[in-house]
Amino acid sequence: MGYNICMLSDFFYPNVGGVESHIFQVSLCLIEPGHSVTIVTHAYGERKGVRYITKGIKTYYLPFKPVYNQAILPSFILTIPLLRNIFIREQIEIVHAHGAFSVIGNQALFHAIFINPNLKTVFTDHSLFGFADTSAIITNKVLQIALWNVDSAICVSHTGKENTVLRGKVKAELIYVIPNAVDTRVFFPDLRYKSNGKIGLVVMSRLVYRKGIDILAKIIAPLSCVPCAKYPNVEFHIGGDGPKMVLLEEITEKHHLQNRVFFYGSVKHERVRNILVKGHIFLNMSLTEAFCTAIVEAACCGLHVVSTKVGGVPEVLPPEVMTLAPVDPALYLEVVERVIEKHQKKAILDREQTSKLASGIYRWKDIAQRTEVVYNNIFKQDSIGEGSRKHDYPGDPKRSLWKIGFFFGKIAYLIALWNILVVFICEWMFPKETIDICPKLLPEKKTNVKTH
The missing domain is CATH 3.40.50.2000 (Glycogen Phosphorylase B;)
Known part of the structure; x- marks a missing residue:
C-alpha cells in the first residue's frame, strides 16, 4: 500500500510556473506505484471547491483569494479547520509543502503537528533568498517558524540546500537534493525547422x-x-x-x-x-x-x-x-x-x-522515485526510534520555538498555543467520527506512450 500524500502550495494550475509544473508532474508519477495524492491550493478566480485532474488527483481550491504574487494572507482561524477536515477526509499521512513564499504550505507545515501528531511533514524549497535586506530577514524568520518541526526538506540543488540550512535553521542531514525535471514528450527538437541562415x-x-x-x-x-x-x-x-x-x-x-x-x-x-x-x-x-x-x-x-x-x-x-x-x-x-x-x-x-x-539527465519518474525514498526514510527513522523530531509541543528541548529569536520566537510560541486552542475547539465541534472518509479512486491503467 502506498502513502496518502497532501501536496500544498499557493502556486498551482491554472497558474503556470516551475513550482506548479513540479507539483503536477511529481504527483502524476507518485500515483503510478500506488500512492494517493491530494493537492491543496487557493481559489483561482471562479475555480473553487474540489476538482479532479489527470489520473484522479483530487485538488482542493480553498476559498481564499491571493493578495500578492499569487499568495494569500495568513489566516490561522480559517485554515486550521479546513486543513484538519481535508487531512481527516483524505486520511493524509504526509504533508508536503512547496515554496518558501507559499502561505498555505507554510501554515500547513506548522499546523500539522497540532492537527495530528502522527502526520509527517516535508518541505521542498524551490528558490534562493538573501539575508541582508528587511524582506529577506522577515521571510527567513517566517520560514524558520514553518520548518521548526519538519521531518525532512528537499532542495533542487546543492547550493539551494546550503541556502535553506542557513535560512531555515534545518539540520543538514534532514535535507535531500532532488532537482526538477522536464517532460521530454513536450520538449524535443524540431529537426526539420529551417532558419534560412539566421x-x-x-x-x-x-x-x-x-x-x-x-x-x-x-x-x-x-x-x-x-x-x-x-x-x-x-x-x-x-x-x-x-x-x-x-x-x-x-x-x-x-x-x-x-x-x-x-x-x-x-x-x-x-x-x-x-x-x-x-x-x-x-x-x-x-x-x-x-x-x-x-x-x-x-x-x-x-x-x-x-x-x-x-x-x-x-x-x-x-x-x-x-x-x-x-x-x-x-x-x-x-x-x-x-x-x-x-x-x-x-x-x-x-x-x-x-x-x-x-x-537523458532529468526525468520526472526518477524525481518521483527519489521523493518516495525521502518518504520511506521518514517512516523508517520513526520505526527504529530515530525520528527527526519529538512531539512534546509547543516546545522541543532541542529545537524549541523560543530559539527562533527573541521577538519572532515569542510570536511563534503564541501561534503554537493558538493552534492548540483552535484544534481543541474543532475537535469539540466537529469530532473525527463525524467526518466522512473519502473513498480512493482506482488509478488508471497504464498506457504505452512514446517519448522523444
Whole structure:
C-alpha cells in the first residue's frame, strides 16, 4: 500500500510556473506505484471547491483569494479547520509543502503537528533568498517558524540546500537534493525547422529585474543593430511578460530592430516549445536561481545555453551544452559572441546531440522515485526510534520555538498555543467520527506512450 500524500502550495494550475509544473508532474508519477495524492491550493478566480485532474488527483481550491504574487494572507482561524477536515477526509499521512513564499504550505507545515501528531511533514524549497535586506530577514524568520518541526526538506540543488540550512535553521542531514525535471514528450527538437541562415537567440523568462533583463537590454543593440552589428544574421525571440517589457520595446524602437527582435508576450506552457525550436542559443541572465528549469527545457529542444553563473545553475547542465558567463553585461556579451562564433564554425553540439544529452539527465519518474525514498526514510527513522523530531509541543528541548529569536520566537510560541486552542475547539465541534472518509479512486491503467 502506498502513502496518502497532501501536496500544498499557493502556486498551482491554472497558474503556470516551475513550482506548479513540479507539483503536477511529481504527483502524476507518485500515483503510478500506488500512492494517493491530494493537492491543496487557493481559489483561482471562479475555480473553487474540489476538482479532479489527470489520473484522479483530487485538488482542493480553498476559498481564499491571493493578495500578492499569487499568495494569500495568513489566516490561522480559517485554515486550521479546513486543513484538519481535508487531512481527516483524505486520511493524509504526509504533508508536503512547496515554496518558501507559499502561505498555505507554510501554515500547513506548522499546523500539522497540532492537527495530528502522527502526520509527517516535508518541505521542498524551490528558490534562493538573501539575508541582508528587511524582506529577506522577515521571510527567513517566517520560514524558520514553518520548518521548526519538519521531518525532512528537499532542495533542487546543492547550493539551494546550503541556502535553506542557513535560512531555515534545518539540520543538514534532514535535507535531500532532488532537482526538477522536464517532460521530454513536450520538449524535443524540431529537426526539420529551417532558419534560412539566421541565428536565433531565445529568451523565455519573466521580464523582471531578478531575471537579469537589464543585461539583456544592454546586449540587444550590439548584437543586432544593422549598421554596426558583428552578426547581421542574429535575431532575438523573446517570450514572457513583466515590467521590463517596456525597456526592451524602447530599445527595439530606438535602434529600428522590429525585424530583428520578436516579442511573444506571455506564453502558455504548451506553446513554449514552438518558440524554443526557432532558436539555436538560449540566453539566461538570472541574478539568482536555485535550479532554472527553463535552461533544461531549452537544451532538450536542442539549444545551446548561455547562462549567468549564479546559484545552482552550474550544477544543472554539463559544459557540452551550457556555457557560463559572469553577471556583467559586457562580459556576458563577450561570452555570447564566442558561442555564436562556435555555432557558425559548428564547434558545438548540434540540435540532436544537445537534446539527446540533456533529455537523458532529468526525468520526472526518477524525481518521483527519489521523493518516495525521502518518504520511506521518514517512516523508517520513526520505526527504529530515530525520528527527526519529538512531539512534546509547543516546545522541543532541542529545537524549541523560543530559539527562533527573541521577538519572532515569542510570536511563534503564541501561534503554537493558538493552534492548540483552535484544534481543541474543532475537535469539540466537529469530532473525527463525524467526518466522512473519502473513498480512493482506482488509478488508471497504464498506457504505452512514446517519448522523444
